[in-house]
Amino acid sequence: MRAVFVSSPSPDDPLSVLEVGERPEPEVPDGWTTVQVRAVSLNHHDLFSLRGVGLPQERMPMVLGTDAAGLDEDGNEVVVHGVVASPGWTGDETLDPKRTLFSELYQGTMAERVAVPRRNLLPKPAELSFAEAACLPTAWLTAYRMLFVRSGLRPGQTVLVQGASGGVATALVVLGRAAGFRVWVTGRSEEKRAAALELGADRAFETGARLPERVDGVMETVGKATWGHSVKSLKPGGVIVTSGATTGFDPSAELNRVFFTQLSVVGSTMGTREELESLVQMCRVSGVRPVIDVELPLDQAREGFARMLEGRTAGKIVFTP
Ligand SMILES: NC(=O)c1ccc[n+]([C@@H]2O[C@H](COP(=O)([O-])OP(=O)(O)OC[C@H]3O[C@@H](n4cnc5c(N)ncnc54)[C@H](OP(=O)(O)O)[C@@H]3O)[C@@H](O)[C@H]2O)c1
Numbered sequence: 001m002r003a004v005f006v007s008s009p010s011p012d013d014p015l016s017v018l019e020v021g022e023r024p025e026p027e028v029p030d031g032w033t034t035v036q037v038r039a040v041s042l043n044h045h046d047l048f049s050l051r052g053v054g055l056p057q058e059r060m061p062m063v064l065g066t067d068a069a070g071l072d073e074d075g076n077e078v079v080v081h082g083v084v085a086s087p088g089w090t091g092d093e094t095l096d097p098k099r100t101l102f103s104e105l106y107q108g109t110m111a112e113r114v115a116v117p118r119r120n121l122l123p124k125p126a127e128l129s130f131a132e133a134a135c136l137p138t139a140w141l142t143a144y145r146m147l148f149v150r151s152g153l154r155p156g157q158t159v160l161v162q163g164a165s166g167g168v169a170t171a172l173v174v175l176g177r178a179a180g181f182r183v184w185v186t187g188r189s190e191e192k193r194a195a196a197l198e199l200g201a202d203r204a205f206e207t208g209a210r211l212p213e214r215v216d217g218v219m220e221t222v223g224k225a226t227w228g229h230s231v232k233s234l235k236p237g238g239v240i241v242t243s244g245a246t247t248g249f250d251p252s253a254e255l256n257r258v259f260f261t262q263l264s265v266v267g268s269t270m271g272t273r274e275e276l277e278s279l280v281q282m283c284r285v286s287g288v289r290p291v292i293d294v295e296l297p298l299d300q301a302r303e304g305f306a307r308m309l310e311g312r313t314a315g316k317i318v319f320t321p
Contacts, residue, residue: 002321003111004301007061009052017050018099020301023063026115033118035080038070040109040136041302042317043167044246049103065110066101067137069130077124079280080109080116081273082137094269110298112321122277125284135290135316136279143171144279145271146219146241155180157216160233162186164196164204165313168244170291172219173199178288184215195314199291205212217241224248232256232284239264269277291315
């Protein structure tokens with residue numbers, strides 16, 4: 001079957017190790033089933049995998065991709081929950097120390113077919129296209145959990161989203177606005193800031209700019225490049241929710257500000273199956289839809305990866321096998 005995969009990592013030149021070609025049909029363990037993939041979305045995780053972050057050489061060749069929408073064995077339209085819990089785990093699977101995403105331990109979703117645990121299948125509502133549904137399990141679910149499960153913030157409060165055009169960032173803007181937050185955004189170009197305003201952000205600022213007032217919460221996926229600004233931008237008692245560090249994991253912690261202004265720093269990762277169900281429902285009842293930048297045939301995946309690597313994003317990049 002056709003697939004997008006990596007056979008050996010390259011920390012410095014990820015595109016050079018991206019392969020689009022033939023891979024064996026998926027192996028299907030007990031309790032698992034096969035999904036015919038109709039759409040899969042690209043996440044920064046896939047670039048990290050090409051660099052070998054969280055994906056050691058001994059697990060390669062590995063098909064990339066953490067989320068998908070498609071058809072189950074009976075032809076039903078499904079969304080694939082991306083967090084695979086370890087056997088016997090009960091409760092919040094994001095807290096399972098042995099949890100894994102597709103393309104980490106098990107082959108990923110950027111292929112014509114993928115094996116998934118049966119419990120990871122959710123019905124795809126007809127109102128959502130396959131491409132829209134494929135954006136939900138990673139970037140959009142991460143944004144949902146950050147805002148509605150982990151932040152402790154209330155509608156009406158002001159949230160700063162670091163980054164304007166990324167997959168998680170655009171989800172934060174759209175979901176935040178739909179839920180009644182005042183959403184401020186930072187973006188690296190005029191074009192990206194304008195696009196964030198189009199999506200519903202109330203204000204958009206240059207990356208690192210001084211804000212007109214401090215905010216109640218900051219949503220962080222950028223990391224080192226914006227951390228100091230995030231800490232400075234919070235009201236006393238405010239909260240930073242962090243789920244990623246695209247530009248580096250080791251900024252100065254700014255502990256003096258954290259304790260003196262009594263900030264909370266809250267980690268967040270992916271979401272549970274139940275939260276994904278709630279997100280799907282939220283899309284259905286509110287009419288919000290994932291922001292799709294471009295849809296490409298799977299065979300043109302390299303173009304999508306290049307766009308993300310160069311920061312040429314405007315929402316989600318979707319591949320269709
Ligand atoms: N923990 C989890 O479960 C989880 C889930 C999903 C994602 N993540 C992580 O979240 C991060 C974002 O993922 P994604 O798929 O949304 O990636 P993406 O689509 O490539 O978006 C990258 C974002 O980072 C911003 N950015 C990049 N370099 C920057 C810089 N030097 N200064 C300021 N902003 C910069 C971009 O801002 P502009 O718009 O201004 O260009 C953009 O909004 C990744 O690190 C990913 O691993 C974690």
